[in-house]
Amino acid sequence: MRVLGIETSCDETGVAVYDSEQGLLGHELYSQIKLHAEYGGVVPELASRDHIRKLIPLIDQILGKTDSKKRIDALAYTCGPGLIGALLVGGCVGRSLAYAWGVPAIGVHHMEGHLLAPLLENNPPRFPFVALLVSGGHTQLVEVTAIGQYQLLGESLDDAAGEAFDKAAKMMDLDYPGGPQIARFAEKGVPGRFKFPRPMTNRPGLDFSFSGLKTFTLNTVTEHAQANGLPDDQTCADIAHAFQEAVVDTLVIKCRRALQQCNMDTLIIAGGVSANDRLRVKLEQALAKINSRVFYARHEFCTDNGAMIAFAGCQRLLAGETSPLAVDVFPRWPLDTLGAL
Numbered sequence: 431m432r433v434l435g436i437e438t439s440c441d442e443t444g445v446a447v448y449d450s451e452q453g454l455l456g457h458e459l460y461s462q463i464k465l466h467a468e469y470g471g472v473v474p475e476l477a478s479r480d481h482i483r484k485l486i487p488l489i490d491q492i493l494g495k496t497d498s499k500k501r502i503d504a505l506a507y508t509c510g511p512g513l514i515g516a517l518l519v520g521g522c523v524g525r526s527l528a529y530a531w532g533v534p535a536i537g538v539h540h541m542e543g544h545l546l547a548p549l550l551e552n553n554p555p556r557f558p559f560v561a562l563l564v565s566g567g568h569t570q571l572v573e574v575t576a577i578g579q580y581q582l583l584g585e586s587l588d589d590a591a592g593e594a595f596d597k598a599a600k601m602m603d604l605d606y607p608g609g610p611q612i613a614r615f616a617e618k619g620v621p622g623r624f625k626f627p628r629p630m631t632n633r634p635g636l637d638f639s640f641s642g643l644k645t646f647t648l649n650t651v652t653e654h655a656q657a658n659g660l661p662d663d664q665t666c667a668d669i670a671h672a673f674q675e676a677v678v679d680t681l682v683i684k685c686r687r688a689l690q691q692c693n694m695d696t697l698i699i700a701g702g703v704s705a706n707d708r709l710r711v712k713l714e715q716a717l718a719k720i721n722s723r724v725f726y727a728r729h730e731f732c733t734d735n736g737a738m739i740a741f742a743g744c745q746r747l748l749a750g751e752t753s754p755l756a757v758d759v760f761p762r763w764p765l766d767t768l769g770a771l
């Protein structure tokens with residue numbers, strides 16, 4: 431089965447063609463980062479309009495590149511969670527193309543797309559596993575026994591990890607999106623100059639809270655500004671380093687705890703923050719000590735992309751699922767309400 435996947439839930443227009451026999455044939459991504467940068471975050475209305483502009487040319491391009499014109503067996507589009515206008519663009523285009531071509535279509539859960547992205551790599555993880563979903567809108571630990579069998583183990587009670595990266599970056603006047611910027615600055619940071627807390631690690635459970643780290647960052651920046659003026663590049667690097675270590679350590683502690691609680695030895699990390707190299711290294715080191723392994727997707731499939739939607743959609747289509755002709759999108763949509771295959 432050859433599936434055209436469409437992702438438009440936020441600020442990336444992603445398309446891909448996945449073939450259940452041949453694997454991923456190709457993908458294209460258009461990022462709106464430049465469009466939103468001057469506002470310091472995603473402007474929903476601008477995002478929708480830009481998806482409208484970019485989506486059909488991108489689809490044309492990927493169909494040409496993968497020699498898939500007139501050879502698509504089904505469409506998969508992200509139908510939630512995400513920005514409603516942005517979701518509607520991908521939903522309407524995907525559903526209409528499927529109708530015109532006389533093939534089935536399926537709406538895909540964006541976080542299921544992220545969760546399954548590591549399965550696109552060579553030597554994919556085997557079920558069951560624990561998944562850490564860390565994106566701009568979600569921080570969740572999920573017990574995964576099979577595709578569609580998701581049990582929420584814990585989640586952030588306030589800000590998502592990616593959101594905390596973005597807000598901390600903004601406080602230091604770094605560009606949007608903040609995650610990659612903090613990671614870049616952190617490389618040059620002097621360890622130990624600033625010490626940040628590891629929130630909620632001293633009490634049992636698998637929930638997270640990142641809003642305190644945000645306040646801690648703001649106080650650190652403000653105190654420095656009052657005493658020495660606006661932080662220079664080295665001070666930003668030192669703060670970025672301390673901030674990143676705090677987020678990474680917190681995530682590592684909870685992942686290890688989740689594996690032990692579920693009696694499992696396989697972790698997958700997915701979503702934008704799973705592109706963070708420091709997180710990958712620290713997880714590898716920590717999990718090696720408990721004979722466990724961490725799996726993740728290549729960098730470009732950690733952040734939003736069409737490949738993960740084509741892949742996740744294909745799995746559900748192969749199991750016989752389809753979505754009706756009326757397009758429905760779900761800005762909020764808990765992952766654990768999805769059905770098993």
Ligand code: KG4
Binds near residue numbers: 593
């Ligand atoms: O999964 P994603 O592309 O979109 C959502 O579904 O939210 O995740 C975007 C988030 C942003 O908050 C971004 O700052 C963060 O992922 N991010 C990173 C890195 N790359 C992206 N955070 C930390 N380190 C990175 N290298």
Ligand code: ZN
Binds near residue numbers: 544
């Ligand atoms: Zn995402």
